[in-house]
Amino acid sequence: MRRQPTRSNAHIKLTLQPRQRQLWSTWTALLVPNGSLWREASASVDDAHFRPCGETYRPWQKHHAAANNHSAGAGPIGSGSVHDGSFARSGVAGGPRSEPWPMHGGRPPPVILTIVPLRGKPGATRTGAAARRRGDRRDGAEEGAFARQLRIMDFPTEAGTSLTRVDADDASTTPELLLSILERDGAVIVRNLASQDLCQRMRADLKPSFDSDRVDDSGFFPTTTKRAHGVLRYSDATAEHVVNPLFIDTANALLSSHYTYWEGQKQLSVVGKPQIASIVGFRVEPGGKQQALHRDDADYHTRNCDFPVMLGCVTALTKTTKENGATIVIPKSHKWGPDRCPYDHEAIPAELDVGDAAIFVGNVYHAGGANVTKDEARETVGVFLCKGTLRQEENSYLEIPPEVAKQRGFSPQLLRLLGYGICPPALGLYKYQDPMKVIFGVNDSETVQK
Numbered sequence: 350m351r352r353q354p355t356r357s358n359a360h361i362k363l364t365l366q367p368r369q370r371q372l373w374s375t376w377t378a379l380l381v382p383n384g385s386l387w388r389e390a391s392a393s394v395d396d397a398h399f400r401p402c403g404e405t406y407r408p409w410q411k412h413h414a415a416a417n418n419h420s421a422g423a424g425p426i427g428s429g430s431v432h433d434g435s436f437a438r439s440g441v442a443g444g445p446r447s448e449p450w451p452m453h454g455g456r457p458p459p460v461i462l463t464i465v466p467l468r469g470k471p472g473a474t475r476t477g478a479a480a481r482r483r484g485d486r487r488d489g490a491e492e493g494a495f496a497r498q499l500r501i502m503d504f505p506t507e508a509g510t511s512l513t514r515v516d517a518d519d520a521s522t523t524p525e526l527l528l529s530i531l532e533r534d535g536a537v538i539v540r541n542l543a544s545q546d547l548c549q550r551m552r553a554d555l556k557p558s559f560d561s562d563r564v565d566d567s568g569f570f571p572t573t574t575k576r577a578h579g580v581l582r583y584s585d586a587t588a589e590h591v592v593n594p595l596f597i598d599t600a601n602a603l604l605s606s607h608y609t610y611w612e613g614q615k616q617l618s619v620v621g622k623p624q625i626a627s628i629v630g631f632r633v634e635p636g637g638k639q640q641a642l643h644r645d646d647a648d649y650h651t652r653n654c655d656f657p658v659m660l661g662c663v664t665a666l667t668k669t670t671k672e673n674g675a676t677i678v679i680p681k682s683h684k685w686g687p688d689r690c691p692y693d694h695e696a697i698p699a700e701l702d703v704g705d706a707a708i709f710v711g712n713v714y715h716a717g718g719a720n721v722t723k724d725e726a727r728e729t730v731g732v733f734l735c736k737g738t739l740r741q742e743e744n745s746y747l748e749i750p751p752e753v754a755k756q757r758g759f760s761p762q763l764l765r766l767l768g769y770g771i772c773p774p775a776l777g778l779y780k781y782q783d784p785m786k787v788i789f790g791v792n793d794s795e796t797v798q799k
Contacts, residue, residue, distance in 0.1 A: 504653070504688075508695040509534055509680025512707075516540040517595055524598040527708065531603065531660075535683030535713030538699055542706040543590055543664050550586035551730055552666040555630040559728070565781065565799065573637035574717060577630030578780055580730070587628065590664065591732050596708065600660045600734045603710070621737035626659060627778075630666075630730045633674035637720035642679070642691040646711030648775050649739060653686060659711025659735045665701035666728040673727040674720035675700050676707055682714040701729075711735070741768055751788050761791045771797040 513530050515522045518541050530537040543551075558577030570576065580587045604623035609616060626645075644651075646659040669675040677696035682689075691714040698718055699707040709715060711733075720727065745767045749757075754764060764770065770785050771777045775797075777784065782799045785791040 504686030505681065505684045506686075506689050507681055507684075509682075510697070512536060512538050512678060512680060512697055512699060514538045514540060517542045522595070524595065524602050527595070527599045528602055531599075531708070531710055534680040536678045536680055536699070536707060536709035536715070538701065538705060538707055539595070540702070540705045542593060542595065542662075543704045545704055547586055547590060548664070548666050548703050551584060551590060551630075552728060554584035554586055555580065555632075555666070555728070555730065558630065559632040570717075570781075571633075571638045571640065573634040573720065574640075575632040575634065576781060577632075577730075578628075580628045580630060587730060590730070591625070591628065593662075596662050596706075596732070599708070603657060603660055604734060604736050606736055606738050623660070623734040624737050624740070626733045626735040626739075628730070628732050630728065631663075631717065632726055632728045633717055633720045634726045635673075635720050635722050635724055637674055637717075639674075639677070639693070639719040640716040642677075642693065642696065642714045642716045644712045644714055645733060646735075648772075649735070651712065656683065656712045657710040658739065659733060660708065661711060661731060661733045662706050662708045663699075663729050663731045664706040665703055666730060667726070668703060669699075669701045669727045669729060671698040671700060671718065672720070673722050673725045674718040675727065676729070677716050677718045678707065678709060679714040683710050683712045685714075751784075755789065761785065761789075761793060761795070764789060764791070765795065770795065771799075773797055775799070 513534060515526065515530070515537060517539050522539070527537055527539070555577040558580075559575040562575040562577070564572050565574070565576075581591070600623050606621040607618070608621070609618045611617075645661060646655075646657070649655075649658055651658055663676055675698040677693075677698050679691055679695045680697065682691060682695075685691075696714070696716065701707065749767060751769070754767065754769065759767070761770075764785060768777065769789065771783045778799060779787055783797045785793075786796050
C-alpha cells in the first residue's frame with residue numbers, strides 16, 4: 350500500500366498494490382488528517398464506486414433516501430473509483446447536500462472509509478494443504494504489514510490550552526453551539542445549567558450516600574473520594590436535573606443512531622436515542638489524590654471509528670476549584686489516535702461555581718483532580734449517557750430478575766451470559782462492584798474486583 354501525499358479533504362487517495370488487492374481482509378482506515386468521525390462509507394476494490402451507508406452521525410447531515418444506492422459522482426459526499434490498482438475518493442466538495450456543513454469553514458467534514466477487499470484472485474483456487482499453508486503464511490504477512498501501515502494514520506496529537514465557557518441563561522447557548530464546541534474541543538463549560546435551589550436539593554439527597562460509601566478496593570477512585578450511586582432511586586431533584594433540556598437536546602443530536610435497513614422489499618428508517626450509562630455523585634475530600642486520566646468510553650472497547658458513543662455532564666453542587674479537586678480535562682484529546690498517551694501537565698481544571706457543568710464527550714481524556722486543601726470537600730453529580738444501541742436485545746434483568754436466577758440455580762457461566770457479570774473494565778457495575786460477587790456470591794477468576 351502506498352498512501353498518496355494528498356492532504357486535502359477534497360481528494361483522498363489510497364493506492365492498492367495488485368497483490369494486496371487480492372489478499373486483504375476487512376480493514377477500517379481513517380484517511381483524513383483530523384480524525385473526526387462524520388460518516389461511514391464502504392468500498393470494494395473490485396467495484397467502480399463506493400457506497401456510503403445510511404448511518405449519519407450529526408444532525409446537520411440529513412439522511413438521503415438515495416444514499417444506499419449511491420453511485421460514482423452522485424450523492425451528498427462525492428464520488429470514488431477503482432482503476433489501475435488504486436482506490437481514489439475524490440470530489441468530496443461536490444454533489445448536493447441538504448444543509449451546509451457548519452464547521453470546517455464550509456468544507457465537507459472528514460469521512461471514515463471501510464475498505465472491503467476480496468480474498469483470493471477471482472476464479473483462482475489453491476490445491477493441496479501445503480499450498481494452502483504457504484498461501485496463508487504469505488497472506489498473513491502482507492495483512493500484518495497492511496495493518497501496521499494503516500495504524501500509522503494522521504491522527505492529531507495537539508492538546509488544547511483552554512476550555513470554552515458559555516452561559517445556559519444566554520439565548521445564544523443552543524445545542525448547536527454546544528455541538529460545535531464539543532466537536533472542536535471535546536468539552537465545554539456551561540454556566541448556570543442547574544439552579545442554586547436544585548443543586549441544594551441534590552446535595553441534600555446525596556449526603557447519606559456520601560457519608561456511608563465504602564472504599565474502592567480497585568484503587569481507581571482514591572480512598573478520599575466518596576460516591577453516591579443508584580441516585581434516581583431516592584433523589585427527585587436529580588431526576589429533574591437529568592432531563593435538563595439543553596443537555597438532553599445536545600445528547601440526542603450527538604448520540605442518536607440513524608439507521609436505514611431492509612425488511613423484505615420494504616426499506617425502513619429508525620432513530621435510536623441515547624440512554625443513561627450511569628449517574629453518580631462524587632465527593633472529593635481534603636487530601637484526595639488525582640485520578641488517572643482516562644476516557645469514559647474505554648468501557649465499551651471503542652476505536653476511533655466508533656467515536657463518540659458517550660456524553661457526560663458533571664454539575665457542581667459546591668464550588669469546585671483546582672485546589673479542591675475540580676475535574677481536569679485535556680481539550681482536543683478526543684481527536685487523538687490510540688497510540689497517543691495523555692499527560693497530567695496537559696490537563697486543565699474545569700473550575701465551576703454551584704450550578705455550572707462541564708459537558709464532555711466520552712473519548713476526551715479527563716480525571717478527578719487532587720484536593721490539596723485541608724478542610725474543603727467538593728461535590729458534583731455526573732450524568733453519563735451512551736448510544737442507545739449499546740445494550741442487549743432482550744432485557745434479561747426484567748425477564749429473569751436476580752431472585753429468579755437464584756431460585757433457578759443458574760451456573761456462573763449462564764449468569765454471565767445473561768449479563769450479570771462485568772465486561773471489563775467496568776460495564777455492568779452494581780454499586781461499583783461486580784454483581785456476581787455482591788448478589789450471587791460468586792468470586793472466581795472472572796470476577797472483577799471493584
